[in-house]
Amino acid sequence: MSAAVANFDDILAAAARIAPHAHVTPVLRSGGLDAIAGCTLAFKGEHLQRTGAFKFRGACNAVWRLSDAEAARGVVTHSSGNHGAALALAARTRDMACHVVLPAGTVRAKLAAIASHGAVMHRCAPGITAREAACAEVLAATGGNLVHPYADPAVIAGQGTAALELLAAAGPLDALVVPVGGGGLAAGTALALAACAPDCRLYLAEPAGAAETRDSLARGERVTDFTPDTLCDGLRGTLGQPGFDILRAHGAEVLVVDDADTVAAMRLLWQRMKQVVEPSSAIVLAAVLGNRERFAGQRVGLVLSGGNVDLDALPWAA
Amino acid sequence: MSAAVANFDDILAAAARIAPHAHVTPVLRSGGLDAIAGCTLAFKGEHLQRTGAFKFRGACNAVWRLSDAEAARGVVTHSSGNHGAALALAARTRDMACHVVLPAGTVRAKLAAIASHGAVMHRCAPGITAREAACAEVLAATGGNLVHPYADPAVIAGQGTAALELLAAAGPLDALVVPVGGGGLAAGTALALAACAPDCRLYLAEPAGAAETRDSLARGERVTDFTPDTLCDGLRGTLGQPGFDILRAHGAEVLVVDDADTVAAMRLLWQRMKQVVEPSSAIVLAAVLGNRERFAGQRVGLVLSGGNVDLDALPWAA
Numbered sequence: 001m002s003a004a005v006a007n008f009d010d011i012l013a014a015a016a017r018i019a020p021h022a023h024v025t026p027v028l029r030s031g032g033l034d035a036i037a038g039c040t041l042a043f044k045g046e047h048l049q050r051t052g053a054f055k056f057r058g059a060c061n062a063v064w065r066l067s068d069a070e071a072a073r074g075v076v077t078h079s080s081g082n083h084g085a086a087l088a089l090a091a092r093t094r095d096m097a098c099h100v101v102l103p104a105g106t107v108r109a110k111l112a113a114i115a116s117h118g119a120v121m122h123r124c125a126p127g128i129t130a131r132e133a134a135c136a137e138v139l140a141a142t143g144g145n146l147v148h149p150y151a152d153p154a155v156i157a158g159q160g161t162a163a164l165e166l167l168a169a170a171g172p173l174d175a176l177v178v179p180v181g182g183g184g185l186a187a188g189t190a191l192a193l194a195a196c197a198p199d200c201r202l203y204l205a206e207p208a209g210a211a212e213t214r215d216s217l218a219r220g221e222r223v224t225d226f227t228p229d230t231l232c233d234g235l236r237g238t239l240g241q242p243g244f245d246i247l248r249a250h251g252a253e254v255l256v257v258d259d260a261d262t263v264a265a266m267r268l269l270w271q272r273m274k275q276v277v278e279p280s281s282a283i284v285l286a287a288v289l290g291n292r293e294r295f296a297g298q299r300v301g302l303v304l305s306g307g308n309v310d311l312d313a314l315p316w317a318a
Numbered sequence: 319m320s321a322a323v324a325n326f327d328d329i330l331a332a333a334a335r336i337a338p339h340a341h342v343t344p345v346l347r348s349g350g351l352d353a354i355a356g357c358t359l360a361f362k363g364e365h366l367q368r369t370g371a372f373k374f375r376g377a378c379n380a381v382w383r384l385s386d387a388e389a390a391r392g393v394v395t396h397s398s399g400n401h402g403a404a405l406a407l408a409a410r411t412r413d414m415a416c417h418v419v420l421p422a423g424t425v426r427a428k429l430a431a432i433a434s435h436g437a438v439m440h441r442c443a444p445g446i447t448a449r450e451a452a453c454a455e456v457l458a459a460t461g462g463n464l465v466h467p468y469a470d471p472a473v474i475a476g477q478g479t480a481a482l483e484l485l486a487a488a489g490p491l492d493a494l495v496v497p498v499g500g501g502g503l504a505a506g507t508a509l510a511l512a513a514c515a516p517d518c519r520l521y522l523a524e525p526a527g528a529a530e531t532r533d534s535l536a537r538g539e540r541v542t543d544f545t546p547d548t549l550c551d552g553l554r555g556t557l558g559q560p561g562f563d564i565l566r567a568h569g570a571e572v573l574v575v576d577d578a579d580t581v582a583a584m585r586l587l588w589q590r591m592k593q594v595v596e597p598s599s600a601i602v603l604a605a606v607l608g609n610r611e612r613f614a615g616q617r618v619g620l621v622l623s624g625g626n627v628d629l630d631a632l633p634w635a636a
Contacts, residue, residue: 026344047592052592271427274365274594274595275592276594307592314629314632316629
């Protein structure tokens, strides 16, 4: 298990730890999209990361920070998909066992990816309670190490490395927009910005049908009792306590986005940038396009978080 | 009008001429696809070129080699889509008029692109005869300069710059696979390889439903009387005389590909590389996967020629 709280030193350590395994993904630009948005966009292409999502960063950091004795007992997690595939491949880079608890409703392409990396798969009902119960069972049976998809400090630190690379490649930014679901990427990004670019404002793009981060930050306490209703399948999780604490301290601002706007932005990214990104990624562009005045003329970073889409069930198909 | 035949010096001149306007597109790699193919693949990402296709190279070269007096009369072409959009944008870089004759059946996304770059559009019946007749009419009416989509030597020279960049970025290759339709890219590539990499074999990926390049090279004369039947909308044109002469002299080999294999390869490129490429691009990967023994263990370059797809009519949709 990791230390209780992640900090910037953990991000730097994570960057060194995952360097032999993770890709340094490119920063993508589009003059056409800049013209549409009225600002200068720098997209961090994490859909081009191994396993097709930023999640590999956190999973890889969590796997490689284990002692040999811990590693021998394997890793266990629950995931709606991308974290599961990421942990499965990360475990394989260290020849470890990996168990993934999957809630019903997981995107087929993500299931196939998890299986292809050799993980043992366990199905469960949807919802955080069922996921955690099933996970506890597997942990008890295997003695493995829990790698929580977004509350584990090693995972948060790993996700923070994406922002480090983006700042290094894109230069100064006025704003950075990341999607928020469980909050691992958002929290890691907040820690990276606080240390490296304190003047860069952090925006969290959140689906209107799962806007509990907005509600949690507004109330000053975590809202955990809600039923997500969004096609952003990667953003249905509940903001974790570490993410809540870090994002609240940082003063991150939430931009709520309707799924219809996310789908329109996804089409734009496919058509104009020729990049296959999933709805949970496209939401960041939708957040900018829905708040043009706020970003006008600025240098805006956006993390395209993943590209694992079921090509037989595209959201604009009738 | 250009000189009658393109040569390697023309390619070098084209590279310098288009440099201020065209992107140097990235070379993309995928360990996953290498494992599937059994060889090392280096994809030249021309779907990331301006207007979403390599065609911008040739069009840009043709536009910028005109004298000021010629340029004042504008340019005219016929095109099933990508060349039309490319010429429209190229003409705009020089503030010139551009007329595009479009055969019925052009992909909607390509029509929209041509319109967005400000070209005057003229519809005609499908087939090369109707296209050329309509084009002649517009030429007579405007006094403009014909920029043929694949037979113009300036276009062939421009298309050859993609292979130059690929060789520079990817290092030595054992084989290079490009799609063949009218033969502009294929001929430009042949000229570039002959000068820079004479040991690199050139393969032309051609749809089974429009395999007149194979037939033409086999017979030793151009086959022009055929009705294309392929979903590779960019490869329905007839091999031009300059392309025929250059490809025959070079000894390029044709690999014929069924549309079903092209669609499967297109899905692989979308899923594994997260790149939106059109069927006329995916055919190059299909050609390699359908001829594994021939490429086993080799360093294989592939030109992903374009990414202009109608997202509402994907070839795997029921």
